Amino acid sequence: MTIPEVLVLGAGGHAKVLIDILLSLGTPIKGALEPNQELWGKSVLGVPIIAGDEFIFTYKPEDILLVNGLGSVKNTLPRRKLFERWKAHGYSFASVIHPKAIVSSHAHCDEGVQIMAGAIISAGVQIAENCVINTGAIIEHDCKLEAHVHISPGAHLAGTVKVGAGSHIGLSASILQNLSLGEACLIAAGAVVVDSVESGKTVMGIPAK
Ligand SMILES: CC(C)(COP(=O)(O)OP(=O)(O)OC[C@H]1O[C@@H](n2cnc3c(N)ncnc32)[C@H](O)[C@@H]1OP(=O)(O)O)[C@@H](O)C(=O)NCCC(=O)NCCS
Known part of the structure; x- marks a missing residue:
């Protein structure tokens, strides 16, 4: 089977981590795209930064x-x-x-999901498109993450937690079992969340408020 070529959108820290993974998987990388023209011609981990995002149009979607x-x-x-x-x-x-x-073979990940080194995804977990499960995060059984959620490095979700679209779970935060976080919530680094959180709210501390 031919592995399709990829373009990486961005050339910063997150892009670097992804490029590192893609290189280790042997995925062919055409290049990285970056709006800052001063970076064009430079490289990230040996991958050339070639142009801005409009370069994508030089390819057909397929x-x-x-x-x-x-x-x-x-x-x-x-x-x-x-x-x-x-x-x-x-x-x-x-x-x-x-x-x-x-990643459990009984977990489901949609398009564009990114799972970094050391993360653990248990059985029954559902992760919607464009989510990031960052380094060393743990997503316990039956959690459900809507699209565009970012679980930061070292964060832990206990079983059957729901996370609404676009929420950010900060570095090393913990979410207790069966809770629901709404859309676009911001859980501060190190927080321990013991109650469900409404959409758009920021909570921090132990217990998180
Ligand atoms: C919660 C957070 C978003 C607040 O950032 P901010 O809006 O820039 O707020 P500030 O740094 O100005 O801090 C505002 C107040 O909240 C406190 N605070 C900030 N982060 C906190 C945290 N994680 N836990 C407890 N209190 C915190 C500050 O001490 C400050 O208190 P004060 O008003 O009494 O002085 C940020 O601190 C955070 O936790 N971000 C997540 C980082 C992360 O996940 N990184 C990983 C990316 S891969």
Whole structure:
């Protein structure tokens, strides 16, 4: 089977982690795309930064796969907009799963999901499109993540947690079992969430308020 070539959108830290995984998987990378023209001609881990995003139009949607290299530290919207823009033009996003992530064969991941090194995804988990499960995060059994969610490094979700679209779960946060987080919630780094959280709310601390 031929592995399709990919273009990575972005050339910053998140893109670098993804490129590292793609290289380890032997995925052919055409290049990285970046709006800042000063970076054109430079490279990330040996992958050339070739142009801005409009370069994608030089390919038909069926001839290339995209990788969303835009990360987020609290606001997932720019990453979501990038994904939706290119989906609207008919392009598809590759999923990127580190070979040393543990993903249950009874979990389900949609298009463009990214799972970094050391993450653990248990049985019955559903992860919708464009989510990031970052380094060392744990998603326990039967959790359901809507699209564009970012689970930061070291965060833990206990069993049967629901996370609404576009929410950001901060570095090393913990969410207790059976809770529901609404859309676009921001859970601060280190928080321990013991109650469900309404859409659009930010909570922090232990217990999170
Ligand atoms: C919650 C967060 C978004 C707040 O960021 P911010 O809006 O820039 O807020 P500030 O840093 O100005 O802090 C505002 C207040 O909240 C407190 N605070 C900030 N982060 C906190 C945290 N994680 N837990 C508890 N209190 C926190 C600050 O001490 C400050 O308190 P003060 O008003 O009494 O001085 C941010 O601290 C955070 O946790 N981001 C997540 C980072 C992350 O997940 N990174 C991984 C990316 S891969």
